[in-house]
Amino acid sequence: MSGAVLPARRVGAVSRAIRKALANPTTLIGALICLAIALAAIFAPWLAPFDPTEQNIIDRLASPGGDYLLGTDQFGRDVLSRLLWGARISLVVSLGAISAAAVVGGTIGMVSGYIGGRFDLFTMQVMDVLLSFPSLILGLIVVALLGPELENLVFAIALTAVAPFARIARAPTLALKERAFVEGGRALGFSHTRVLFRHILPNILPEVMVMASLWLATAVRVEASLSFIGLGVKPPTATWGGMTRDGFENILDAPWLAIAPGVAILLLVLGLNMVGDGLRDATDPKLRAE
């Protein structure tokens, strides 16, 4: 019967973990960095002083300062405006990819652990194989074959992250399915779907969420790397990785061009890592006792 009250208690555990994590100054700084970047992305149309794709050849490669706070690129486009708009691509791609990977991978892991037996063995073998691919290479090839569109980037990055989510969801499911409240639910005639999603899912949610916060950082890095290689969302759309590439190609004439987007990527990944670490520590039973 305890199963019926568990979901509410577990959701409480999630918000408790977030509160506990934010009490740690490192996590708080990370959360503030992420919040600032998210706000910049949301309000980009109002914050950006110029149109991010508007070319102004007379002012090309202008140094930072004056009309253009962070200078202009080789087409005379305002770097600050492109940076603000570029935050949208980074956030949309990484959030989309990791949500998809968490839902698909989490479901695969949970169902696989719940069913067990040969099915479980086979599924986990497939996941192990996916894990053995270098993720950047896998992403590279998938995007190259599908074409550099936003949704293909999301798909490629999600594909590289499915296996870790399946693993993290499977392990606790194996233990949970033997527990009295799950067996009780089955004895009461609840369907497998109901047991899985109402009784097991709430219990594995904290682990999956911690994993998601850590993988968001990786997703931002992979998206930026693909854009840097030239497989990101197509120009003239501003992406941080693409901007770094433009800066790199003009590194002798305008070294600042590569620095601004590079620092932006670093800050977002750092912020996400700080939040992820904090959440992990707050939910780790070994550290909770300390």
Add this chain to the structure above:
Amino acid sequence: MIGFVARRLLAALPTLLAVLTLVFLIVRVIPGDPALVILGDQATPEAAAALRGRLGLDRPLLTQYLDFLYSALTGDFGRSLVTSRPILEEVTAVLPHTLDLTIASMVIGVVVGIPAGIAAALHRNGFIDVAARLLSLIGLSFPVFVSGIFLLLAFALHWRIFPVIGNADLADPLDRLHKMALPAATLGLVMAAYVTRVTRSAMLQSLSEDYIRTARAKGVPWRRVVWVHGLRNASIPVVTVVGLYVGILIGNSVLTEIVFNRPGLGKIIVGALNQRDYTMLQGLMVIYCFLIVVVNLVTDLLYGVLDPRVKA
């Protein structure tokens, strides 16, 4: 020991087979006709059909699959669509550059990361620990193309200590080292960040075990306790991470080779992507997978050396 090696080799076979199957599937399951992708704007139905014939894509799927497995396992990775040269030949031509970079980065990662992790664990919550944790957090947040560009700006363009372009003369060891320094530092320092983290937590775990207390109670000197009893038992997770990191290193080397304009496997893969060299991509994926499977095998064998219980 021979029995252990043989068992591990046998266990690697299904993984290899599964990985090869996945490569085969990825290239074929993904929507889009490779012939149309390769031909791009010039695709006429006749040209596409001709190319499909040349690639063998018009044959039954099972025949294609068996053929693919046979060639991969016999070391025949096919020919490049663009240059018509055997893929293995193209790869071996640049392999020394990639191996140089990979090995040098691993050395930096291990030589910096393990001592830093041990020092952090021994001074838990002290200044060294906080500094090591902060630096490793920053290190693993750096995308390598960003840290590569920053190092390039500082040490090649501003101070002019190292060259901007990294295409080394393979016959000259000093030139090789000089041109490798910045790219290897770029990859190695990011790796060191991971290794520091894992070494720190593995050491903290192993130093809190009962046998450490027993060794100290017996009067074993602290130095010996740390290096022999502590480190040896902490080494398994560290070796695991170093082994897993090879996969990340392979991906990151693509970016480093672009930044430092070095020849290597990464450059070939990007070239193949741009030229839609479909057979080259498939061949490279197979070669990458072989590499990963071999590294996993070596990691497994190292476990046996480090921890005799694994062999049982």
